[in-house]
Amino acid sequence: MKISPVSIRKSRSQGNVLLVALVVAGVTGLALVSYLSLISNQSAMTARSQTWNSAMPLVEAGVEEALAHVTQSPDKWDTNGWTWTSGFYWVQRNMGDGYYFVTLSNKSEPVIVSKAYLRAPLSSNYISRTVRVSVRNKNTAGPGIGAQKGIDMNGNKLYVDSFDSTDPTHSDANGSYDPTERKAGATVASNLGIQDAVSLGNADIWGRVATGIGGSIDALKNGVVGSAAFHASGTIGIETGYASTDADLPFPPIEAPLMGSSPPMVTSGSSYTLLLTNGVFEIGSLKGEIEVHGNATLIVRTEFDIKGNNAIRIAPGGHLDLYVYASSASFGAGSYNYSDGGKAKDLRYYGMPSNTYLSFNGNTSFVGVIYAPQAHVDMNGGGVGVNYAGSLMAKSIKLNGAYAFHYDEALAKLGSPGFVVTSWNEL
């Protein structure tokens, strides 16, 4: 048999082509496998990351439920599906592809441990995250006069004392301030830790004074700080043990309603009176008087400037929460929840972050609580009437003239609904 050299060359050539094609296919295949592997890993990592991040809202759902539970049932925790087991109360809820298990312990300062479980992508295993949260009863009333920055009391003769509107032996028959029943339970405290954080001047303080760590109190001129017995002794100065440098007042954020309806009003010439009943109301400029029958909330957007003999009247059983966004607010000479034996707990003023200035002018009689953590407060005038009964928390405070301030100790006992988070740790 005779083999043609042409066919040998042809078959050799075909072999080379096949080899090259195999090499190219191999390289391409390898590249493709690598590419798919990289994409697959990237996809798995992204999916796992999404699950990991999704666990946090689930953890927070558990914390929210625990907070809602302790707020609604502060004394009885074994309700609403919560169970007591070996030292803590717990509940478990399913949500979407996962569930959370949350425990509650320590009634005086509740500790919440929330653990969320979510199914890992393409797996039957769970990814879990755990957070431990400590909370404390929310109390924006403070200990008397409290400020984040300085307190200046360089008036003529300022008085700060306390009473208890729930105690007939330390208030009048209506639960109002009575100078003959006064107590020495007020605290004037600044969180500031610098020299002269609190400047007392000639003030008479029936209670304590405190600054932040490292702070100091300006030397008294003719003032007195201390107990009722110390005041009765006629001694001038600060009683031993009645000044400290441990002030650390909390200033939690304010949770305000977003909006409300227009309030009904009665006009008389150029003046008007808002008639508030149960509900949330809002107004741009507030220059008129307010009469409250029920549990009312009023949002003030742009202007707050009121005065009058009965500028704010709250009927028995009524309550008013004011949320003020106006940059400046002014209480003129007049009475605010003072008539009818009003209680400080029933008038609460919340200064939102844009509310940076607040003033009292003339002989005011204000019975209520002011919490304005971004505002400087000026108290001018005073000397006649009750001036201020309740509590005051602000960024900085200056008392002028002969202002009198009476802290209502009942506010500390009542607190306010809800809790604030004091520590948050992911375990």
Place this chain on the structure above:
Amino acid sequence: MAVGVGCLVMTALAAFTLYSTRFFLTLRNCVDLDGQARHAVDRMSQEIRQADRVISYDPQKISFAMGTNTVTYVYDANGKSLLRYWGDRKNVLLSGCDSARFDIFMRQATNAVYETFPAATVDNAKVVQITWSCSRSVLGTKENTESMQSAQVVIRKQGK
């Protein structure tokens, strides 16, 4: 003829290798940026959430009190990196970072506007926003390898 075909095949192979290498580098950079950003967001959001408060702030450096410790995040513009300091310990959270900045806000809503937070000072900061842009180069160009990220984290602690 065989030489010609061989040259064509080799050219095709070289082109394929070049483009696939470039493609893989781009992809690797994307994966690297993604992983780096994921790790940085996770670390920072976890720490900021549980911080006690902001101690000091400027747009390129922010410090938080965490119990008795301090954690600081710094953008190093010269080194193009976002650094984390925990006491004396230093970690590089992001490298190849063209820009990064921090912003602080208060927690309360602005007047009648939902989820818009007013600017804050160190004393009242409750929301921290982190924004950065990182990139990688492939053969000297930044094509398809830029990653911009922004996150708002709320300090959960409200009171003492």
